[in-house]
Amino acid sequence: MQWQNLTFNQLNANTLYDILKLRVDVFVVEQACAYPELDDKDRHPETQHLIALSAEGELLAYARVLPPGLSYPEASIGRVVVAPAGRGQGIATPLMQRAIESALTTWPTAGIQIGAQDYLKAFYQKLGFKACSEMYLEDGIPHLDMRYQPE
Template sequence: MIWHQHSFHALNLDQLYDMMKLRVDVFVVEQNCPYPELDDKDRIPSTRHLFAYSAQGEMVAYARVLEPGVSYADASIGRVIVAQSVRGQGVAHELMQKAIAIATEHWPTHNIQIGAQQHLQAFYQQQGFQACSDGYLEDGIPHIDMLLQRNVK
């Protein structure tokens, strides 16, 4: 796999199209959840778009890393996706490790918070996140907020 990380304005048109297609294919179509996918957070200059292409040229993984104050008081990782074609191959773990590293590099004095789909809570716990809220519904899907504390001041 070939990994990339860019700001919105550094994405080329093919990368932007592939990113939007993967996000809509998984979050809207696969999960049968119509919701406002385009939320303007993508275009914030500090937002980091992390993604990987397979050797065949398919975007197979994506995550969006946001600065503190955009979604939560802390830095955050969202829109975490692994294409069906590579699920079960450890790509999600690699994706999260890279996203955590990006957040740590850009915002070293902040923890990292996520709004996780509840059925993935154990996966995110393997990455070091701990639940910090009760469960709630977001766009009809059970979620829970989780925090990765990093001994920051």
């Protein structure tokens, strides 16, 4: 597996298309959730697009790392997704570990906050996140805010 961490301007047209297609296929179609997928945060000059590619170059996983002040006062990780072809291979944990490392390296004093789907609470807790809100509905899906608390 090959990992890449790119800014918007470093993404070529095919990679950007693959990212957006994966996000729409999973978040809009698979999860049956109509929401504004294109929110202009992708193009922010400090946004990082973390991708995992198979040996054949197929996009297997993606996460978006946002700078402090764009979604939350802290840095943020979102649009975390594993493609159907990559599921069951243990990709989600290293994807998040790399995203956390990227956020902490780039903005070491900012902290990290996420808006997590509620059913993934235990997954994020294992990575060091702690709930900092009650459950709320976002686009009809139960979410909660979580902050990274390094051990």
